Amino acid sequence: xxxxxxxxxxWIFWKLNKSLESLVFLRYNFDMNSYQPTIIVDVDPxxxxxxxxxxxxxxxxxxxxxxxxxxxxxxxxxxxxxxxxKNIIEKATSHAAIEILYKDGQPELSKSIIERFFYNIWxxxxxxxxxxxxxxIVERELRKALNHLVSTHLKDDxxxxxxxxxxxxxxxDGIKGESFSPLSLHITLLDKSEExxxxxxxxxxxxxxxxxxxxxxxxGTANSFPEFFxxxxxxxxxxxxxxxxxxxxxxxxxxxTVFENLSENGIFITANISDNPERKFVTDLVGWKMxxxxxxxxxxxxxxxxxxxxxxxxxxxxxxxxxVMVVQK
Numbered sequence: 101x102x103x104x105x106x107x108x109x110x111w112i113f114w115k116l117n118k119s120l121e122s123l124v125f126l127r128y129n130f131d132m133n134s135y136q137p138t139i140i141v142d143v144d145p146x147x148x149x150x151x152x153x154x155x156x157x158x159x160x161x162x163x164x165x166x167x168x169x170x171x172x173x174x175x176x177x178x179x180x181x182x183x184x185x186k187n188i189i190e191k192a193t194s195h196a197a198i199e200i201l202y203k204d205g206q207p208e209l210s211k212s213i214i215e216r217f218f219y220n221i222w223x224x225x226x227x228x229x230x231x232x233x234x235x236x237i238v239e240r241e242l243r244k245a246l247n248h249l250v251s252t253h254l255k256d257d258x259x260x261x262x263x264x265x266x267x268x269x270x271x272x273d274g275i276k277g278e279s280f281s282p283l284s285l286h287i288t289l290l291d292k293s294e295e296x297x298x299x300x301x302x303x304x305x306x307x308x309x310x311x312x313x314x315x316x317x318x319x320g321t322a323n324s325f326p327e328f329f330x331x332x333x334x335x336x337x338x339x340x341x342x343x344x345x346x347x348x349x350x351x352x353x354x355x356x357t358v359f360e361n362l363s364e365n366g367i368f369i370t371a372n373i374s375d376n377p378e379r380k381f382v383t384d385l386v387g388w389k390m391x392x393x394x395x396x397x398x399x400x401x402x403x404x405x406x407x408x409x410x411x412x413x414x415x416x417x418x419x420x421x422x423x424v425m426v427v428q429k
Contacts, residue, residue, distance in 0.1 A: 137399045137412040141420065147236040149418045150229035160226070160377075167225075168380040175385055181218035183209045188222075192388040195266030195296040198341065201231045202269055226419050227378050233417035234371055237424045238340050239274035241415070245336050245367040245426075246275070250283055253365050257284045259332055263322050263339035263354075265289040268300035270340060276307050285313045288328060290320050322354050326361045333363040340371045340424070344390040348401060355405035362429045368407075371424045372398055374416075395423050402427055 143149070152160065170178075179186040184206045191197040200206055205223030210216040242260075249255045262271050268289050275285070291297050297317045304315050318328050322342060325334075337358050343351055358368050375392045382388050395414040402425065403409050412427045 137409045139414040142415045230421035234422040238270040242274040260336045261334035264342040338369040359406040376421045
């Protein structure tokens, strides 16, 4: 098993060094049966990550315990404080709720002083910031995967699959404005929610992709995707958010399906949420229940599914609430 992710000494070391402009990543390698999976606290300056300044950290020190202590029966009252809070609670775990977080909680809906006050309570905590940080990492890793397949493996025809694609925000924003010419991209968006598929259709339609990008939308569950790739296996499989709701057995089954159906040298991008100080508030008051994991357990599941751990990289966003796993077959 991997050793614990960081010691107090490592944490202080990272905090002292992250302000250096020349430092992009601080890497932690852990021995696992002689392999070296890499866990990275991602501080890539080009991504403009959201973090907490000193004043916010002081505020959180006092505010988060209060939020965690709020009883579930206040959920109705919370819904009345801000329209976005109401939508988040009513649509928790759905693509619609995630989109609200991606859109910074829709601050334009804060018209009164009271609404602005509660907006700053609900939508400037660490979890919403971490969701947007995760999105930035996934977009970057998607572009990196495409460039790697083209430059290293000389592919000119790439198939991308997004499982439980939701709004497909990471896919759309990750490749929007990129021609990848003369590369032909075939993107499949798979989700069991017709509402999510329709939303992503509108998002894709407004992006004005070039002719060498083709999209298809299919309705299905996570492990049903092989039936949609009878002749050509996907080169990139992306699923972000889904593993937060899968138990270990379900994750292992899905990872195994991915490993067996990913093309040779293909790249798998996925993610999970880690335990954090706001967990009780998110679970009890917001009603957003998830399965929290540490990177080491995710690596172990990927290893059991057949992936070589030396090809695994884990990118923790700076608040260390969400991590993204990238692994090449």
